[in-house]
Amino acid sequence: MSNLAGSEAGGKAEKFRRQAIEVSAAQASILPYARLLDCERVLLAEAQGRTLAENITAPHPYPHFRRSGMDGFAIISTDTKGCSSEQPVELEVVDEIPCGSLPNVKLVSGTAARIMTGAKVPDEADAVIMFEMTKEIHKKDANHQKKKYIEIRREIEVGKNLTPVGLELALGDLILEKGRHIGTGEISVLATFGIHQVPVVRRPRVAVFSTGSELLSVEEPLQDGKIRNSNTYMLANQIREAGGEPYILHAIEDNLELARSKVAAAFAQHDIVVTTGGASVGDFDIMADLVTGNDVQMLFNKVQMRPGSVTTAAVKDGKLLFALSGNPGACFVGFELFVRPAIQKMLGSSQLFLPEFSASLGKAYSKVNSFTRFVRGRLDYSDGRVMVYPAQLDESSVMITIKDSDVLIVIPPTTTGVHAGEMVKVLKLPRGTT
């Protein structure tokens, strides 16, 4: 059997004639095929990390009753007008309102209700005075009945320690827009409004497999000339971080027909297929041929970037196929720049791309290149400003520094490199978010 079993007649020459397109053009070419998925309902406790499928409006004002902000006494503020240490005022305590209970007694001038933080304030009261600012007095009235009073020695203004209805939200206010990622604050809002079945977008099912005759499964002992398949697991994690549901398929050897049938089978059950390896121009790099088959429309097979210049994308049966580089660094970057936005778009997310900001370069970066570089970097916040340090090893083939990277530093094509202290654009990596 020929050593070149992976390539097809005429396919190899094609492989060398690649047109490198800009990153933004490559990203734009993908998005039309990333269509919004349908809505499903999940329990609130399982909504973390999902994307909202519907706008959520406030079904009631929040808070929906006037509540006390302190443990103290609900009073009618005019009763304290003109009072001072020399001229204290005494109010009779006529009610006791724990949290969760309603007032029992109608307050009139000269009376007060003992009230706890978070309890409903009687309608007649317009202020709460905290315990510490009062003195409790027990004495008998004219009928020799034991009575409780409080002594107040300063004026209390209207509204003191009282949270009005709707302070945070009015009835019908838009609270959470569809497309929003559900995190801690969103969960709190949903719980507050009793939304226990949360409308979320179905997660895209993303099949992932590696190609490469050198690959061992992670359980296998090492063999000379072979390596363990780390990319599949790295990608599965990236898929999860991006909001997709990864389906790990067995790696295959470098064989075009095998890869074709594997991709076809994967599309029968999944929304996206991601492969890694065989994306370049080597004798056994089969993906270039795979994406030029009859039933596949290639979107691009070279991008003006490093690492990941060989990143390839195609459409089959209306679904996206990403053939990422086998080199771990290029595979990682290829995912973040191209697969992530596709997943995010299918989720209806408002943030398709990695968030961007600027930071000062902590150390000169001297590599020059005609393509934009996406260099792994670590943020440093000491001295009160954000500095970013490029990883010591940032070659496409290097795996080890991925774990230490917070951002990708964007180094535009340059002939001089970038000096320390210059401001650079950085793309924030997810680092374990779900």
Ligand SMILES: Nc1nc2c(c(=O)[nH]1)N[C@H]1C(S)=C(S)[C@@H](COP(=O)(O)OP(=O)(O)OC[C@H]3O[C@@H](n4cnc5c(N)ncnc54)[C@H](O)[C@@H]3O)O[C@H]1N2
């Ligand atoms: N003559 C040329 N050679 C290369 C070019 C080129 O333009 N002309 N491009 C280089 C660039 S850039 C990259 S990036 C790599 C891309 O390689 P492939 O996508 O074809 O990937 P492989 O050849 O299959 O493997 C490359 C490298 O990665 C290791 N690998 C593969 N799969 C995995 C995996 N699942 N887990 C961990 N590591 C994996 C593999 O063993 C190789 O070491 O091509 C350059 N060459």
Ligand code: MOO
């Ligand atoms: O695709 Mo390669 O990673 O540019 O080095």
Ligand SMILES: [Mg+2]
């Ligand atoms: Mg190769």
